Amino acid sequence: MNMRFVAGVALALIIPALAYAGAAQKPVLDAYAAQAKSEQASFAGFSAERGKAFFLAKHDASAETPSCTTCHTNDPTKSGQTRAGKDLAPMAVSKTPDRFTDAEKVEKWFTRNCQSVVGRPCTAQEKGDFITFMASL
Amino acid sequence: MSPIASSSPLPPVRVWDIGVRIFHWSLLVAVSVAAMTGFFGSPDSVAIHLIAGVAIAYLLVFRVIWGFSGSTFARFRTFIFAPSVLIARAKDMLAGRHTRYLGHNPLGGAMVLALMGVLALILMTGTVVLGGILKQGPLAFMTSYATGGLVKEVHQALAFGLVGLVSLHLAGVIYESVVGKEKLVKAMITGNKPAISDVVLPKPAAARPLVALVLLALFSLSGIGIVASLAARPGLGVPVAAVDPLYVKECGSCHFAYHPSMGPAKLWDGIISHLDQHFGEDATLPEATRAAIASYLAANSAEHFDTRISHVLANANPDDPLRFTATRFWTRMHREIPASVFTSKPVGFKGACNACHSDAKAGLFAPQNIDIPEGAFK
Numbered sequence: 001m002n003m004r005f006v007a008g009v010a011l012a013l014i015i016p017a018l019a020y021a022g023a024a025q026k027p028v029l030d031a032y033a034a035q036a037k038s039e040q041a042s043f044a045g046f047s048a049e050r051g052k053a054f055f056l057a058k059h060d061a062s063a064e065t066p067s068c069t070t071c072h073t074n075d076p077t078k079s080g081q082t083r084a085g086k087d088l089a090p091m092a093v094s095k096t097p098d099r100f101t102d103a104e105k106v107e108k109w110f111t112r113n114c115q116s117v118v119g120r121p122c123t124a125q126e127k128g129d130f131i132t133f134m135a136s137l
Numbered sequence: 138m139s140p141i142a143s144s145s146p147l148p149p150v151r152v153w154d155i156g157v158r159i160f161h162w163s164l165l166v167a168v169s170v171a172a173m174t175g176f177f178g179s180p181d182s183v184a185i186h187l188i189a190g191v192a193i194a195y196l197l198v199f200r201v202i203w204g205f206s207g208s209t210f211a212r213f214r215t216f217i218f219a220p221s222v223l224i225a226r227a228k229d230m231l232a233g234r235h236t237r238y239l240g241h242n243p244l245g246g247a248m249v250l251a252l253m254g255v256l257a258l259i260l261m262t263g264t265v266v267l268g269g270i271l272k273q274g275p276l277a278f279m280t281s282y283a284t285g286g287l288v289k290e291v292h293q294a295l296a297f298g299l300v301g302l303v304s305l306h307l308a309g310v311i312y313e314s315v316v317g318k319e320k321l322v323k324a325m326i327t328g329n330k331p332a333i334s335d336v337v338l339p340k341p342a343a344a345r346p347l348v349a350l351v352l353l354a355l356f357s358l359s360g361i362g363i364v365a366s367l368a369a370r371p372g373l374g375v376p377v378a379a380v381d382p383l384y385v386k387e388c389g390s391c392h393f394a395y396h397p398s399m400g401p402a403k404l405w406d407g408i409i410s411h412l413d414q415h416f417g418e419d420a421t422l423p424e425a426t427r428a429a430i431a432s433y434l435a436a437n438s439a440e441h442f443d444t445r446i447s448h449v450l451a452n453a454n455p456d457d458p459l460r461f462t463a464t465r466f467w468t469r470m471h472r473e474i475p476a477s478v479f480t481s482k483p484v485g486f487k488g489a490c491n492a493c494h495s496d497a498k499a500g501l502f503a504p505q506n507i508d509i510p511e512g513a514f515k
Contacts, residue, residue: 064417083418084392085485085492108423115419 025093025100025135032131035124043125051133054126061119068117076137092137100131149329152239154208154344160200161325167192168256168299175296180470183504187267194260195357197253202352208344210239215339216246223247235317239334242313248306255299262292270445271503272372275364281373282443374443376500381433387422388430393491396500397437398447399461405434407459416460446502462487474509483510 029046036043055068055076064083065071071088072080077095080088089096100106106127114122122130153161171189174182204213218226226243229236236242241249268276269285313319324330371377376398385394397405409431412420422430439447449466457463471487479487490497492513496506 062417081482081485082391083486085489086389086391086393108421112419112421115413115421116417 024097025131028100028103028106029128029131029135031103032124032128036128039124046125046128046132048129048133048136051129051131051136054130055133059118062116065113065117068113070117076134091134093135094137099134106131147332149327150239150332151208151328152210152330153325153328154211155328156199156203156207156344156346156349157211158325158328160196160203164193164196164200167196168303172296172300179473181504181507183271190260190263193256197256197260198356198360199349199353200253202349202356206345206349206352207342209339209341210241211344212339212342216241216243216249218243218246230312230316233316237317237319237333237335239330239332239338245309245313248302248309252299252302252306255295255302259292259295259299262288262295266292268372272375272444273368273503275367277368277372277375278370279373282445282448372444374447376437376442376444378437380498380500381430381437383426384430384433387426391418391420393489393497395461395488395490396446396498397434398439398442398444398500399450400434400439401451402435402438402440404451404453404459405431405438409434442500444500444502446500460488475514478509478513481513481515483512 033043033046036046055072056074058067060066071082072091076091079090082088089099091099093099110122110127114120114126167189171186171193174186174189178186203211209215222243226236230244238245240246264274264276265280265288266285267274268278268280269282270289271277271285310321313321319330376396380394380396384397388394400408408415409427412422412427421427439451441447450461450464452464452466454460454463454465461467467487478484479489484492490502493507493509494502495508496503
């Protein structure tokens with residue numbers, strides 16, 4: 001069996017899998033992209049890097065919840081725990097495939113948690129970066 | 138008289154048959170367990186207290202049957218005396234005169250009846266308390282929490298009365314041992330006493346264990362049947378409907394979905410009207426959802442139920458009125474639990490009721506359903 005054939009088969013299997021991992025989140029991301037464009041003319045796509053920085057950042061809006069990581073831990077592929085002791089499924093899409101697929105649910109939690117942690121509503125860019133980061137893991 | 142004859146004047150005779158002896162010592166154990174758990178127990182020792190109570194009930198029923206079917210000195214007729222005899226006995230004691238009875242002396246016999254009577258009253262009041270407060274047992278279907286609370290005072294007063302009677306009983310045994318030179322404790326173990334009596338002996342009777350056993354079996358079967366069928370009825374004011382799935386979904390995603398019967402309407406209103414400041418976090422809901430949950434909570438608040446949890450948490454802490462774990466009741470009930478248990482991984486925080494109360498979800502909180510997870514003590 002030659003190597004090019006093996007690589008070809010591997011790619012043929014992996015590429016659709018990769019595409020699939022983000023496909024379920026696409027409608028939610030597309031909506032945030034459209035919103036980001038209207039909020040900010042210079043919008044040029046979401047960035048997993050910016051999303052990661054946002055996720056790890058410490059804010060000073062609340063002593064109880066200074067960061068996303070307070071409940072979700074530093075590693076989004078791991079389970080978290082609410083301050084009230086309830087387990088939270090990993091944020092990483094690879095671990096919890098139905099994350100960021102229900103627009104209403106996504107908006108409910110961004111509304112609550114941005115207010116609790118950042119102290120203001122998040123921008124569409126921040127939300128999209130966040131989801132892009134979680135889908136990249 | 139020879140020296141041997143003076144140290145044991147007469148051959149011993151069987152006074153206390155095996156039924157009386159087993160009853161006596163079993164009752165001592167069961168009453169001790171009930172008293173220890175009742176006076177000094179933790180919230181979860183109720184289960185043992187109840188087992189002890191059931192054991193005492195069986196022992197009393199047996200003793201009543203045995204009072205008619207046991208051997209001579211087990212029978213009530215041999216130790217129930219006229220009041221005049223009781224008074225005469227008391228006068229004799231005060232005058233330092235000692236009359237020896239082979240079985241119970243008149244005051245001792247009266248003590249047996251008093252102990253059994255008070256125990257029976259303790260069992261009856263205990264059943265009312267169990268029904269009213271814990272909504273368990275044969276009276277749960279008809280007993281209110283308020284009645285249970287009132288009768289609990291009586292139950293406790295009777296328990297103190299029992300402690301007094303037991304003390305008198307022990308004083309009587311000591312008096313008989315010192316003044317009458319009796320070996321009463323040994324007699325209650327071996328069943329034998331020296332065959333000497335200052336009074337005419339009662340007409341002898343043979344024990345009829347088979348009759349006693351049949352009667353006890355009949356009583357047990359009918360008793361269990363009646364108690365079980367009554368206990369199977371739904372308790373007065375106990376929630377039966379499943380908790381609203383929308384409420385569980387929305388409120389249960391961050392914390393244990395507290396049963397609505399745990400909080401009075403005022404508390405729920407305080408919570409559902411200020412979701413943007415929900416114990417330090419924003420828990421805002423879409424208005425339609427919020428309104429639906431608000432009306433569910435108002436229609437199922439503590440005022441609509443009669444369980445213990447619906448009453449005890451209603452007394453809010455003025456400094457922190459919306460937090461169940463700030464109430465005096467919560468603090469008192471959990472005082473023996475190390476703080477580290479609440480922050481442990483399997484529990485998480487103080488308000489995770491269901492981590493240890495397996496029936497908290499249904500708003501029941503039975504003391505028998507408490508189980509602190511293993512990992513919580515690490």
